[in-house]
Amino acid sequence: MKVCVVGANGQIGKQVVQLLKESGEHTPIAMVRKQEQVASFEGLGVNTVLASIAESVEKIAEAISGCDAIVFTAGSGGHTGPDQTLLIDLDGAVKTIEAAEQVGVKRFVMVSALGANKREKWNEAIRPYYVAKHYADRILVESDLTYTIVRPGGLLNEEGTGHVELGENLTRNTIPRADVAKVIVAALSEENTYYQSFDLVSGEIPIVDALKNVKGD
Ligand SMILES: NC(=O)c1ccc[n+]([C@@H]2O[C@H](COP(=O)([O-])OP(=O)(O)OC[C@H]3O[C@@H](n4cnc5c(N)ncnc54)[C@H](OP(=O)(O)O)[C@@H]3O)[C@@H](O)[C@H]2O)c1
Numbered sequence: 685m686k687v688c689v690v691g692a693n694g695q696i697g698k699q700v701v702q703l704l705k706e707s708g709e710h711t712p713i714a715m716v717r718k719q720e721q722v723a724s725f726e727g728l729g730v731n732t733v734l735a736s737i738a739e740s741v742e743k744i745a746e747a748i749s750g751c752d753a754i755v756f757t758a759g760s761g762g763h764t765g766p767d768q769t770l771l772i773d774l775d776g777a778v779k780t781i782e783a784a785e786q787v788g789v790k791r792f793v794m795v796s797a798l799g800a801n802k803r804e805k806w807n808e809a810i811r812p813y814y815v816a817k818h819y820a821d822r823i824l825v826e827s828d829l830t831y832t833i834v835r836p837g838g839l840l841n842e843e844g845t846g847h848v849e850l851g852e853n854l855t856r857n858t859i860p861r862a863d864v865a866k867v868i869v870a871a872l873s874e875e876n877t878y879y880q881s882f883d884l885v886s887g888e889i890p891i892v893d894a895l896k897n898v899k900g901d
Contacts, residue, residue, distance in 0.1 A: 685791065685872060688713045688751040690737060690780055691758030693721045695841065696795060699865035700755055701730055707869060715747055737776030745783035753791035754784050755868055766812040773813065777820035781827050792829040793868050796821050798837040798856060798883045801901060805856070821881065832871045833881035833900075836864045849887025850894045852901040857885035866891050 687704055691697040692714030704712035705728065714725045717736040725732045735747035737758055748754060756777060760768035777794070784792055799805030800817035807814065824831045837857045844862030867884060871877040874895045882900035 685709070685752040686711045686713060686750065687753045687755060687872065688715055688733070688748045688789070689755045689757065690715045690748075691756065691795075692716055692725065692732075693718075694757055694759070696757045696839070696861045696865055696868075697755075699862055700757060700868050701725065702728075703865055703869040705730060710869070710872065713751055737780055738771060741779045741782045741786065744779055745786045748780075748783055748789055749787045751789050753793070753872055754780065754789055755793045755795075755872075756780055757795040757868070759795075762810075769812050769816045774816035774820050777816075778823050781820075781824050781829065785828055790828075790830050791872065792824060792827075792831045793871055794821060794824055794831060794833045795864070795868070796833050796835040796881075798835045798854065798885070800835055801881065802853065825881070830878050831881075832877040832879075834864065834867055834871065835881065835883045837883070837885040839864065845886060846891055847886065847888055848891055848894050849885050849889065850882045850898045850900070852882060852899065854883035854885055859884060859886045863891070867895070870895055 687710050689697050689700050692701050693716050701712045701714050704710040714732045722732045733747040760772035796817045821833050836859050840858050840860045842860040844860045880900035
């Protein structure tokens with residue numbers, strides 16, 4: 685599959701691009717928003733599209749046109765305020781969903797956050813972030829797209845173990861970004877994850893087995 689990674693220059697995004705490239709099955713297209721980010725991907729032999737999810741649906745549609753799948757791993761980050769949470773994490777995600785529907789990019793893997801599906805699990809200090817994730821996920825579920833919503837726990841910059849726990853309502857825990865990236869890439873063509881949403885933390889089960897048996901919500 686030709687897979688457009690939205691948020692390709694991010695910490696998970698870069699690892700997803702690398703894994704897609706190594707997969708022999710997929711071809712990554714890195715969506716980046718700054719000209720100076722293009723060269724490092726082209727140096728790896730990865731094609732890029734220059735676009736921002738702050739732009740119009742039409743601009744995003746133009747950028748993703750011709751792809752078979754989207755991995756959405758963009759985010760405004762913890763250093764910006766609730767305005768960017770609304771504009772990027774919520775509206776940027778929804779515009780990408782609308783753009784995918786417009787140009788017929790059917791497969792969509794969303795990086796959400798653990799507990800985003802349950803208000804009682806939202807951390808009071810970053811409640812607006814969970815609101816954004818929650819409603820972006822709900823709009824994806826209601827779309828025409830073949831979605832998978834991955835809700836990882838706290839992200840770590842550690843080596844991956846290749847072993848995870850997936851489920852509908854997991855206790856809050858952590859996971860290396862490397863393992864989140866592996867789950868995303870493995871999920872792309874694992875039909876058992878189609879129309880599924882699940883929490884994701886480190887665990888004991890090899891990723892491929894966990895995805896084959898996932899029972900999300
Ligand atoms: N931190 C956690 O513990 C945690 C837990 C669960 C889920 N998550 C979610 O996991 C995802 C990825 O996390 P991460 O650590 O890889 O994040 P990250 O390193 O901050 O990467 C986010 C990427 O989004 C890009 N981005 C921001 N605004 C954009 C725009 N307008 N248009 C296009 N791209 C834009 C950034 O681009 P630039 O490189 O140009 O800045 C960056 O490359 C996020 O959705 C986050 O909410 C995080």
